[in-house]
Amino acid sequence: MNLKNTTTHYNTLSIALHWLMFILIVAVYASIELRELFDKGTATRDAFKMWHFMLGLSVLALVSVRLIARIVGGSAPDIKPQPAKWQNNLAKLVHVILYGFMFAMPIAGWLILSMAGKPIPFFGLELPPLASKDLDLAKTIKELHETAGEVGYYLIGLHAAAALFHHYVLSDNTVARMRLPKKIRVYGFNG
Secondary structure: OOOOOOOOOOHHHHHHHHHHHHHHHHHHHHHHHHHOOOOOOOOOHHHHHHHHHHHHHHHHHHHHHHHHHHHHOOOOOOOOOOOOHHHHHHHHHHHHHHHOOOOHHHHHHHHHHOOOOOOOOEEEEOOOOOOOOOHHHHHHHHHHHHHHHHHHHHHHHHHHHHHHHHHHHHHOOOOOOHOOHHHHOOOOOOO
C-alpha cells in the first residue's frame, strides 16, 4: 500500500479512509435521524442511538489514523490547473474545520454519555467515562453537539459542492486526486 502522495494522487490509505469515513459519517447522521421514526423507549430507537454512538466513536478512531496518513503522505498533489490563491486558502480552512468537526463531535458525544452517567458502548466493549456525572453540563454539551451536527450538514455540503464545482465547472483534477485506485474499486464505486 502506497503511503506517500504522488504528484497526481493522494496515498492509497488516505483515499480509502476518505471514502470509508464518508460512508461512516452518512451512517452516523442516518442513525440519529432514523431514530426519530420510532417512539422513545422502544428497542429500535435505542438501537439506532447505540449505533450513532458507536459509529461516531469509529469516526474518532479513523480520523486519528487519517490525520497521521495525511502527515506521513507529504505534500498534497497539485491541483491542475492551479486555482486562485483565495480558493486554496478557503479549501485549507474548510479542511481544518472538517478535521476539527470529526474530532470534536465524537468527543462531545463521549462527554455527553459520560456526564449523563450512561454507558459508552463500542462494539461489545464499554469505554470508560471521560468525566464525572454532571447532568447540567451534559445537557449543555448535548445542545452544542446537536447544533454543531446541524452545521455539519452545511459544512459537508460545502465540501461536496466545492468538489463538484472543481470537477464540472473548473474541469481541474481535484476529484481525480482522491479517486480510489482501480485495484480497490468495488461494485462500480470509484470515489
